[in-house]
Amino acid sequence: MENLNEQPYDWRKLMVAPEELKAECSRLETQMQQPRTDGMLRIRTFNNCIEEAASRPVPQMLFGKFWYEGELCILFADSNLGKSVLAIQIGNSISTGTSIEPFTYEGDKQPVLYCDFELNDKQLEARYTHDWQKHYRFEEHFYRADLNPDPSASYNENELEVYLYRALEEAIIQYDTRILIIDNITYMRSETEQARDALPLMKQLKSLKNKYNLSILALAHTPKRDKSRPITSNDLQGSKMLMNFCDSSFAIGDSNNSPDTRYIKQIKQRNTEQVYGDKNVCVFDLHKPDNFLHYAFKGYSSENEHLRAKDDNERNQLAADAAELRKQGLTLRQIGYQLGISFSKVNRLLKSMDDRS
Structure with a gap:
């Protein structure tokens, strides 16, 4: 049987004033931004990481x-x-x-x-x-x-x-x-x-x-x-x-x-x-x-x-490539840049080609 002496529950007690709700949200947001250091992992936002890094000197x-x-x-x-x-x-x-x-x-x-x-x-x-x-x-x-x-x-x-x-x-x-x-x-x-x-x-x-x-x-x-x-x-x-x-x-x-x-x-x-x-x-x-x-x-x-030349065949191929680029009108330096070698090495390769012809 219902207890007639029990007072009706006042649901207004559950209501939170807007300013209190705002303060609690602010507190939770601040707490979430703080690094977690109570375990193996340190959890921070990317923004926190960058802000903390910005406060330290640039590596010299x-x-x-x-x-x-x-x-x-x-x-x-x-x-x-x-x-x-x-x-x-x-x-x-x-x-x-x-x-x-x-x-x-x-x-x-x-x-x-x-x-x-x-x-x-x-x-x-x-x-x-x-x-x-x-x-x-x-x-x-x-x-x-x-x-x-x-x-x-x-x-x-x-x-x-x-x-x-x-x-x-x-x-x-x-x-x-x-x-x-x-x-x-x-x-x-x-x-x-x-x-x-x-x-x-x-x-x-x-x-x-x-x-x-x-x-x-x-x-x-x-x-x-x-x-x-x-x-x-x-x-x-x-x-x-x-x-x-x-x-x-x-x-x-x-x-x-x-x-x-x-x-x-x-x-x-x-x-x-x-x-x-x-x-x-x-x-x-x-x-x-x-x-x-x-x-x-x-x-x-x-x-x-x-680098050491791999063998005569590769050297001959490099010399042939240099000779072909020379026919196209490239300078020694331009040929060297194309082949990834110095212009002096290009000169030696071309001279060896001329000596054999």
Whole structure:
């Protein structure tokens, strides 16, 4: 039976004043715009991301358009081409606050930590002295780390990668550096040729970079490659995973024209457009006029000019193509641009054709 004493429900209690509803909507909108940081993922709107990024400085060039501040960059090349020479030269540039002309360094002089797992001290000395005298003086805040030969600094060989990562983190904190150069990443992980082996390494380096706001230049080897074809990302050991996770990459190639000539080519870039691709590689000579072995800039050229000719048939075909273009009235430079070679090489090819006719 219905309870006669029960008062009728006042539905007006459910009504919300317009100003209260407006305030609640505003509160919810503000809450939705705040990043979610209570879990693994940080959720923000695209607008929030761009606004937060706009409040931070624009990344500065560390080595021209090859390597920018805040990037994990990979420099790779075949053995004995001078990766370490160039990497030390870049570290010296950053520690002194001077550019390696014509490639701009935009920052101030700052500490650099160079992890050297390649050279011993005497090999290093040979490169930066004149007849074992007159040693080159580096900045005091250009630090070099290598594996400690002291037997008391023992570690479990099976956990070398763990110990090395921890030691690296401690050194970054102790020497207050934001520039890290690793020569080379093989020592950070015993295997990098397979993607499954390279992935943990790249995750570690990315984590280290983000945690301490680092700029990292990591050196890597290439397997034996066909020097008659251009350098690509496929020439990097563990290329797929290493290349996917790095921010930028550039490579050193040797020139077929001279044993002391090298060229540098952009392979990957995110902060800039590709400037130094196969049509415009940067050419250097390995040079030691006194007590500092370094890359001396010569100019720009097509990569094809430095590649080894595949065989006589291909050379003959190239010469035939050059002769046909000459008949069409093109200049040596125009022919070179069409064929992707220098005008001097065009001249040699045409001369060889004339000699045979």
